[in-house]
Amino acid sequence: MTTGTRRTARRGDALSKRLIVEAAIEILDTGGEQALTFRALAARLATGSGAIYHHVADKDDLLAAATDEVIARVMTEVAAGESPRATVRAIALGIFDAIDAHPWIGAQLSRKPWQPAVIEILEGMGGQLDALGVPEPAQFDCASALVNYILGLAGQYAAGARLVTPDLDRSAFLATIATRWTTLDPEKYPFVRRMAAVLPTHDDRDQFLAGIDLILNGMQTLR
Numbered sequence: 001m002t003t004g005t006r007r008t009a010r011r012g013d014a015l016s017k018r019l020i021v022e023a024a025i026e027i028l029d030t031g032g033e034q035a036l037t038f039r040a041l042a043a044r045l046a047t048g049s050g051a052i053y054h055h056v057a058d059k060d061d062l063l064a065a066a067t068d069e070v071i072a073r074v075m076t077e078v079a080a081g082e083s084p085r086a087t088v089r090a091i092a093l094g095i096f097d098a099i100d101a102h103p104w105i106g107a108q109l110s111r112k113p114w115q116p117a118v119i120e121i122l123e124g125m126g127g128q129l130d131a132l133g134v135p136e137p138a139q140f141d142c143a144s145a146l147v148n149y150i151l152g153l154a155g156q157y158a159a160g161a162r163l164v165t166p167d168l169d170r171s172a173f174l175a176t177i178a179t180r181w182t183t184l185d186p187e188k189y190p191f192v193r194r195m196a197a198v199l200p201t202h203d204d205r206d207q208f209l210a211g212i213d214l215i216l217n218g219m220q221t222l223r
Contacts, residue, residue: 015047017055017065024066028104036062064115067108071117074098075124084131085216088146091124092212095150096205099157106157113151122147132216133223142219149211174200 023044027036036059038049045052056062074094078087099106109118126143134142181189181196 015045015051015055019045020052020055020062021065021069024062025069025102028063028066029102033063033104033107063104063108064112064117067105067115067117068120070098070102070105071095071120075120078124084128088125088128088132088216089209089212091121092146092150093205093209095121096153096208099154100205103157106154109151109154118147118151121150129219132219134219135222138219138222142215142222145215146212149215153208171200174202 020041023041024036027040027044038052038059041052041062042049056065074097075091078090078094082090099109109115112118122143125146126139129139129142130136178196178199181192181199184193186193
């Protein structure tokens with residue numbers, strides 16, 4: 001009696017790091033970090049794990065490369081020729097939208113603050129400071145303030161992704177939190193109680209951009 005052996009169909013084109021990273025991004029977007037394994041990646045690419053290891057060292061290397069790719073797209077898509085203030089705002093909103101679309105990036109950016117993707121953000125923001133009139137001795141502090149604000153957002157999104165489910169209704173969730181705020185001691189928490197009326201309907205994107213504008217307005221005082 002003969003027995004047959006089933007073999008997985010292998011890809012016919014050359015495997016590249018770019019193809020690997022693109023496939024990794026698709027897996028991460030669909031299932032998050034837990035879903036990204038070399039077995040899942042090999043199955044998606046119709047190749048063996050060994051071929052993938054030829055291009056990336058491990059999962060950390062792959063996560064960093066995927067994050068670099070998404071952030072590089074943001075930096076490339078920022079319109080050239082805009083005013084320096086508009087450029088900073090465009091970079092910030094591009095990163096905000098990227099983190100919103102790819103929540104796993106938030107965890108990655110927070111995990112390794114000096115990785116290449118963060119350096120790209122730092123250069124993109126800091127490169128506008130001369131044109132904004134910020135004195136050179138203050139430029140590192142100003143650029144750090146912008147980048148740390150963005151990384152704070154990344155950490156917030158990373159934490160939120162672990163606490164809530166994708167099908168959670170945002171308005172209902174925030175309304176529940178707001179209701180809790182209204183029950184706080186009015187003498188101890190007068191501001192928080194007032195903000196309870198704003199919380200359920202606020203726009204995260206607008207609020208994020210308002211923070212960027214506050215930092216930029218503060219830079220104007222340094223001229």
